[in-house]
Amino acid sequence: MSKKSNSVKNSAPSDFRWAKDSGFTPPKKNEGKAGYKTFTSATTQVGDLKLLLEEFLSTLITTVKATAGIVRIHPPPHGQTPQIVSSVGFPVELLEAENIININCESFGKAAIGGCIYLSNLGACKARHDCQYIECKIQSVIAASLGNPDLPDNQIGILTLFFNTPQEPSEHISKIILAFTDLLGAIVEHNKSNCETKRIDLLAERQSIANEIHDSLAQTLVYTRMRTSLLLESIRAGNVLMSAKYAHDIDDALEISQKTVRELITDFRCQMDPSGLSRALQTLTEQFCLRNNIALEYINRVAHLELPLEFEIQVYHIVQEALANIATHSGASHARLIVDFTSDYYVFTIKDNGSGGCAFTPVEGHYGMMIMRERAQRIGGEIKLESSKGFGTHLQLYFPKPGSDWRAVNE
Numbered sequence: 001m002s003k004k005s006n007s008v009k010n011s012a013p014s015d016f017r018w019a020k021d022s023g024f025t026p027p028k029k030n031e032g033k034a035g036y037k038t039f040t041s042a043t044t045q046v047g048d049l050k051l052l053l054e055e056f057l058s059t060l061i062t063t064v065k066a067t068a069g070i071v072r073i074h075p076p077p078h079g080q081t082p083q084i085v086s087s088v089g090f091p092v093e094l095l096e097a098e099n100i101i102n103i104n105c106e107s108f109g110k111a112a113i114g115g116c117i118y119l120s121n122l123g124a125c126k127a128r129h130d131c132q133y134i135e136c137k138i139q140s141v142i143a144a145s146l147g148n149p150d151l152p153d154n155q156i157g158i159l160t161l162f163f164n165t166p167q168e169p170s171e172h173i174s175k176i177i178l179a180f181t182d183l184l185g186a187i188v189e190h191n192k193s194n195c196e197t198k199r200i201d202l203l204a205e206r207q208s209i210a211n212e213i214h215d216s217l218a219q220t221l222v223y224t225r226m227r228t229s230l231l232l233e234s235i236r237a238g239n240v241l242m243s244a245k246y247a248h249d250i251d252d253a254l255e256i257s258q259k260t261v262r263e264l265i266t267d268f269r270c271q272m273d274p275s276g277l278s279r280a281l282q283t284l285t286e287q288f289c290l291r292n293n294i295a296l297e298y299i300n301r302v303a304h305l306e307l308p309l310e311f312e313i314q315v316y317h318i319v320q321e322a323l324a325n326i327a328t329h330s331g332a333s334h335a336r337l338i339v340d341f342t343s344d345y346y347v348f349t350i351k352d353n354g355s356g357g358c359a360f361t362p363v364e365g366h367y368g369m370m371i372m373r374e375r376a377q378r379i380g381g382e383i384k385l386e387s388s389k390g391f392g393t394h395l396q397l398y399f400p401k402p403g404s405d406w407r408a409v410n411e
Helices: 049-063 092-098 108-113 171-237 240-269 277-289 309-330 368-378 406-410
Strands: 006-008 068-073 085-090 117-121 140-147 155-163 297-300 334-342 347-351 380-386 393-400
Touching: 049 171, 085 347, 092 171, 117 171, 117 240, 117 334, 140 171, 155 171, 171 240, 171 368, 240 309, 277 334, 277 368, 309 334, 309 347, 309 368, 309 393, 347 380, 368 380
Parallel strands: 297 334
Antiparallel strands: 006 297, 068 085, 068 155, 117 140, 140 155, 334 347, 347 393, 380 393
């Protein structure tokens, strides 16, 4: 993978210099959590199916000198009369008639259950009185099945071409039509896959919102209810000191809950930059520099930082939380965000020159570090932390390169 060095710095001048990067050591194959999850980017959209099929159908009609053409696909459950999804060259009246095509028509019926090309000259059609071509000039019909490229025996639809002249079998024409049926079948399946992917991603987004609420807000509310019970017991017992303590705990928890709700609203209102993770991180660092008196250096060594959407969202929020911790707790004058790809791992390093010595142990009502680790685990990654007193804090998020079988592995 090609790399680049893309650095963004705070404009404040400084003589500070970082020591040499500590680098990244990939985990051993059986080290840590077994069976990393793998992910891949969602399938690229092909656009409107009808328009796309019409474009290819028009090309095919011109190539084989046909008059018109129709693409039908089998609706679920399989076995029902295929429905028209695209057509070229038909007057409205004839197209309406084609919607009720007789599945038992010789060429159409054979193509629907076969896997080859079937030609029928309408003058010899035994069921001519049932056909819809009597008032038009169409003399011949060629029908071919659309196959599923992944499941060759599974027919997903029918391509029908109409001619104003009788046709004779031609190997050249047959090859052209077969090539187009493979292409049209692939387009239909690709569109179906895209629709399924969108549904899965929408469901995953809903689950992600539920996880966010559970991880950050629900736990604090549970803690508040527990303290409320203790407060009521202490009031019944007449213990003024403990009552005051529990009341103070509840007030703190409610303040945290209020802050959490504001953060959740901000997160879900302010979506990540649609240009991608690289641009989103650059914007994040620019905003950090404007809001804080800390010189932040952003170094991106990955030329094409393109990850699946779920990866980008989780990485973005982890980096965002790490930078927020630096701004709030580190007392640092300088910080660094480094993006790298090495040993088939994406590595995001966030470091500062602050006071260090952070324990990073989650306490009741403060789950930032725990949530960061859970985010990393959702994409098959890990977070490594080093924080020595007087030497700042070094956080490293790493995860293996997304594979092509993440849905099969994770569902």
